[in-house]
Amino acid sequence: MFRKVLIANRGEIALRVISACKEMGIRTVAVYSEADRNSLHVKFADEAICIGPAKSSESYLNVPAIISAAEITGAEAIHPGYGLLSENANFAEVCRVSNIKFIGPRPEVTRMMGEKSTARSTMKAAGVPILPGSDGILTDVDDALKTAKSIKYPVILKAVAGGGGRGMRIVRTPEELPDLYNAASTEALNAFSNGDLYMEKFIERPRHIEFQVLADEHGNVMSLGERECSIQRRHQKLIEEAPSLQVTPELRKKLGDTIEKSLKDIGYWNAGTIEFLMDEDGEIYFIEMNTRIQVEHCVTEMVTGVDLVKAQLRIAAGEKLSEIVPSVPEIRGHAIECRINAEHPEKFTPSPGKITVFNVPGGNGVRIDTAQYQEGVVPQYYDSMIGKLICHGKDREEAMAKTQRALSQFVIEGIFTTIPLHQRIFQDEDFQKGDFDTKFMERFLGK
Missing domain, CATH: 3.40.50.20 (Rossmann fold)
Known part of the structure; x- marks a missing residue:
């Protein structure tokens, strides 16, 4: 070690x-x-x-x-x-x-999976279901028009080196495609120094579901189940859960086996996340892989009992996965994570500054991951997330009840935070029923 x-x-x-x-x-x-x-x-x-x-x-x-x-x-x-x-x-x-x-993984594998068009083709070859789309990078507007015609509108243009919604445009008609193509390419070039785009079929009301994996340097891979990440604003996640209400044990096993095989084939090691979109018919499609620990890794830890950061360290030190996680863990109960950001809860403008009051909740099944404290300062230079509230219960209903209670006891003053927004979301009937998709926040904020 x-x-x-x-x-x-x-x-x-x-x-x-x-x-x-x-x-x-x-x-x-x-x-x-x-x-x-x-x-x-x-x-x-x-x-x-x-x-x-x-x-x-x-x-x-x-x-x-x-x-x-x-x-x-x-x-x-x-x-x-x-x-x-x-x-x-x-x-x-x-x-x-x-x-x-x-x-983390080898640089060659990080580079391969970071190029999203390459990642698509790699996963397709391994048998992972992918959305219909372009065969690699689009060469120009004419290529984009031909591809869109073959897979039918609406389509979505994505930056090959993208993330966070930048370099991304939804196209519904051939007439608007040239301007949107140029806009997406320019934005991607400015954000990532790479203006290349690829295209996928656009799903109108998808759910965003991702699978957590661990892999050692000896060729062993284990899937630790999925997380539901559909509650997003401008492609930034707000609330994550494990497990997803939409994933059956059979689908979890089938996808887990496919993912394990695909990562063995490419020689992946350490922690990683495979991200999918699920359409309204329950069909699921690969979109990208994150070759690192995720912000929302905590909910997987809560339902599996596996410390993912310790696992990363032990894998990097050369240990075998069987020594770290002897068997595939059973999913126990339900966990929910709320990202607490230093933002105005209605205007969504950043709110840096000095924290004058900082009281965090506690109790059975309540976890707070933060580096903030009373009299601490939230700088203006970095991401606005200042902490995460993670709650675990025997089922989703209990996890939601604990989260609502914990949010009411989470007091931060001196700056604005998104705590009031989370409190409102947890009172929404559709959210409580699990009836949501990635467009939930657009509808919720319009109510």
Whole structure:
């Protein structure tokens, strides 16, 4: 096992990794920007090194500074968390060249699955169901028009290197396709330095369902079941659950087996998430893979009892999956996660600033993952998520009741947060019945 691990991230995920390392007897190194000097991940790490100014491009995305911090402190491995450099194949390659273990998949596999058109073709070859769409990258507008005609409108254009809804456009008629194609390509180029697009059939009212996997470096892969992630706003998830009400034990087993085979074929290792869309008829289609730990990994931990971050560390140290998770865990009860953001709950504008009151709920089955505290400051430079509330019950009804109670006791003052929005969602009849899809928030906010 590693003696010392550097965490190349910030906020709650950095603190989450530090906590797992402490329980395993591993020393930790935090890196931080000048804006995060007083952050809890800096306080609780064994060592901490400032790597630059507030801007992410000059600190948390500064690869030479991070590698230097690892070399200076003698860190043997780097955990990238999520976001930032977690799916950066070049960073993983630099770690390898520097003889530092990257806690994640091989850079070649990260690059393969990060190119979404390549990921589609790879999964299709492995027998994973995919949406009808283009065979790889679209060459130009004429190619897009021909592809759309063959798979029938509506279609969706997506950035090959995209994420977070950028470089994405829904096209309903041939007449609007050229302008939307150019707009999506320009947006993708500005956001990801890559303007390439691919096309898929657009499902009007899909559910977003993803499967959590673990894989070791010895060719063993295990699916840990699914999460329901359909409650989204502008393609950003707000609430996640496990298990999904729409996935039967038979479908869970069938998809799990297919996923395991596909990841064995490509030589995947460490944690990962396979994302699907489910249409109104219950048919499910692959959309992309995230080659890292997810924000919502907590709900899977709550229903399986598997500590996914500890599993990542043990896999990276060379252990076999059978030693980490001896058998496929049974899904126990139901878990729900609410992402708490520093945003106005109605205007959705960012709300950085100083927290004057910070009271977190507790009790059986209630978990809070956060790096915030009273008198702490939410910087304006980073993602607005300041914490996660995760509640577990014997079934969905009990998990919802615990979540509603916990939200009422979660008090943050000095800034706006999305807590009131979550309270409203949990009072909605359609949400309570599980009658929702990825367009739920559009309808909910229009009520």
